[in-house]
Amino acid sequence: MAVIDESDCRETIHRAISRAKESGQNSVACMTRKIETLDPLLFYRSARERYAGERFYWENNEHDLILIGVGIALSIKAEKALDDVQIKDKWARIQRNAVISGEQGIEGAGLLLFGGLSFDAKKKPSADWTPFGQGLFYLPTFLLTMRENQAYLTRSIVCTPEDEPELLIRRMKEHENALLSFHIDFEDEQNQLLFKQDQNPDDWMHLVREAVQVMDTTDLRKVVLARSLKLSFQKPINSERALHKLREQQSGTCVFSMEAGASCFLGATPERLVKKSGNHLYSACLAGSIARGKDAEEDERFGQILINDQKNRMEHQYVVSTVRSSLSNLCDQLTIPEVPILMKNRNIQHLYTPVEGICDEKLSIFDAIERLHPTAALGGLPRTQALEWIRTHEKLDRGLYASPIGWCDAHGNGEFDVGIRSALIQGEQAILFAGCGVLEDSIPEQEYEETAIKFGPMMNVLVGRKL
Known part of the structure; x- marks a missing residue:
């Protein structure tokens, strides 16, 4: 169920690379398309092999919005919990330098940051919590958004001034095909305590x-x-x-x-x-x-x-x-x-x-x-x-x-x-x-x-x- 639009993808990535060259800063190419609805957990699971350790799942309490992110296009680590200025500023810079195409104005789709903050800004994380630090946020490489019986797939790529567009496009297409071509059932195996x-x-x-x-x-x-x-x-x-x-x-x-x-x-x-x-x-x-x-x-x-x-x-x-x-x-x-x-x-x-x-x-x-x-x-x-x-x-x-x-x-x-x-x-x-x-x-x-x-x-x- 590949949904990539190569012409749009090529244009967006070219623009992002051009912007990165002009600004001297990396630029995110972000592309969103409506797709057929699919099982969100199967999508989450299909990413395990390639993106283990880089996934998130979110379903609100009204159950009318589901977000699944796989892959990390870029991340923001809080230097201290609730470092509001740091997170806001970095997120604002990412948005200003991004090139966005496809479906827009859809809440929960497109350029999106997901993450969490630690409870106590003054407490050094223990070994158990070290991977999350004082707070961790990331922009997913692939974002599946399901709301009101509609599904959208967003792909985000960080483009540098030195990137080759065709290589990025080919890599994205390979990853997307693998991600959406799943035939998996859930095992209901017991795990002994x-x-x-x-x-x-x-x-x-x-x-x-x-x-x-x-x-x-x-x-x-x-x-x-x-x-x-x-x-x-x-x-x-x-x-x-x-x-x-x-x-x-x-x-x-x-x-x-x-x-x-x-x-x-x-x-x-x-x-x-x-x-x-x-x-x-x-x-x-x-x-x-x-x-x-x-x-x-x-x-x-x-x-x-x-x-x-x-x-x-x-x-x-x-x-x-x-x-x-x-x-x-x-x-x-x-x-x-x-x-x-x-x-x-x-x-x-x-x-x-x-x-x-x-x-x-x-x-x-x-x-x-x-x-x-x-x-x-x-x-x-x-x-x-x-x-x-x-x-x-x-x-x-x-x-x-x-x-x-x-x-x-x-x-x-x-x-x-x-x-x-x-x-x-x-x-x-x-x-x-x-x-x-x-x-x-x-x-x-x-x-x-x-x-x-x-x-x-x-x-x-x-x-x-x-x-």
Whole structure:
């Protein structure tokens, strides 16, 4: 199913090489064409042999936009987390010097940057997170965009002043043919769990007690504590199979995967940090959690308990107030309901408040990220004190967990969600992450149980059961 238009491709690449010669800087040739719809996971999987370690998958929680990127045309590494100026400036330079042809003005297609930032700007990445550094973004060589029953394929090539056009065209055609000529089925093979390593429950609950005690003597009102669960399997973990199961099991969430060399960070997050579409800005407040019931009656009862629980309502209100404060100066209008509703996912239900705003169409989504991250749902309140306490006391490196992960295109549109309900996969190993908000009336045993519930989505996918 080759879709390359050689005449258009040749003209675009010639123009990009000419621009590179004129400017003295590399230029991206970016070409987008509408194609027949295809299975997005098969496309993702077909790239494994040639592009292993250079793939991403993104499906929004409405399931009307899917992005799959394979190959890295160019990358941007953050020198420190949330280095907004650095990322914005480099992305702006890439766009200014790019030569774009084919379908244009399609949200999520064309020139597009995908990636994520680390949780803590002041914490050096551990060995587990080294491939991602303080943040990693890249422009994919091939981007499949599927939205509203339409499919588009974007090809991006970095052209230098010395490049030979015909060589680039021939190489692109070979890679595209291989990528789109797939005949693959998913194996449903079992992968035996060999052992698991949990953080010591007593030590973690002691940390919760410490946080509660600190709130008695300081102005710290909330701190979010996370813990990890390490799993080891008989064979390397298949990210395609994990994504397939996440799509089946976790409706209403954003399913994502990002590779960096031999590492893969993936999950199904219910929490949007920020979405920008034209002059519309969207965010979400998600805090306060309880388990799903065994039947409809119990589920309704649990939901009412959550809605009426003072601790959870206070925790949720902290998030609402910080999101409102963060976005008020960026938006001319901001709409936030007064009362939260329930968001029900397969394993857990949350208190949820949607946020909508009207902003300047030229606003960078990175400006919104810088103001929002981390919200009180992932860090605490006040933000600076909570982050310092987490940095000093938490016994793990969050890396991209609980951090912004997502995309932005050349039209100013994009979406970043929060990387929760997630796992870091490296060969046969997986590290699962879960966290909870600690307030002055938190009960350590209940907080521990909440994190156990939040391991559920990834446990179901990787193991097939809860442990």
